[in-house]
Amino acid sequence: MSATRRSTTALIRQSDDPTFAAILDAAVRVIGARGYHGTSVRDIADEAGVSAGSLYNHFGSKHELLVVILDRGLDDLINATEQALYDSTPDPASRLMALVAAHVSNHAQGRLESYIGNSELRSLSAEARALIVSKRDTQQRMFDRVVRDGVRQQVFHASDPQMASRFVVTACTAVATWYRPGGRFSVPELIDQYQQLALRTVGYREEESDAAV
Incomplete structure (x- = not known):
């Protein structure tokens, strides 16, 4: 997620790490649009603007x-x-x-x-x-x-x-x-x-x- 994009979910907490927040925000959008089984880790990472490796640094799995x-x-x-x-x-x-x-x-x-x-x-x-x-x-x-x-x-x-x-x-x-x-x-x-x-x-x-x- 780019620095200028506003969060689309209220699930973000002020204490969240920025990358964690970007990934969570992206996951809500992508899973909400495609469904859980229709969404890959790569889809979420791409939407968040991070690498798959960075996603796994914050979340153990989809x-x-x-x-x-x-x-x-x-x-x-x-x-x-x-x-x-x-x-x-x-x-x-x-x-x-x-x-x-x-x-x-x-x-x-x-x-x-x-x-x-x-x-x-x-x-x-x-x-x-x-x-x-x-x-x-x-x-x-x-x-x-x-x-x-x-x-x-x-x-x-x-x-x-x-x-x-x-x-x-x-x-x-x-x-x-x-x-x-x-x-x-x-x-x-x-x-x-x-x-x-x-x-x-x-x-x-x-x-x-x-x-x-």
Whole structure:
């Protein structure tokens, strides 16, 4: 990657070595465009503007690159979601809206990373897959807990809280498959639409909630 090219991924950390960052950035672009099995180490090195040997100095293999992409992507998603919950008010509707905002924003603004994460889980070793699945489960459990608590408090009226929660997460994740900047919705507008859809999915009744207050 040339010194003038801006990073296309939010997975880069300030503490990253510049060459490491360039390779990771290139890998997101190339794997996102060609798929993991359609991408060679040489393809990534050429895109990053480094030699294959330099790539191996920073990543032991193409598989290790894939693991870093998925692992960092989920860390960013979980951190954003936990922060959103921390900043929200205690009522279940506000907490669900905070979760949706974090999840939709992450997937709308990290479309390539989301595509790689959802399409290339099968390409991971058993050990790496277990790590990534455990982090996905951590994210899902935050939604499960909020929806379950909302039903317990009779703020939500979903007949199957877990199914409703899974439906919301799946819908929010799928934003990455179709959303394009400059399209019909801005990210804030998209978030608002999905928040309303999520509240309807879990059976939120605003009138009842207001009456309880």
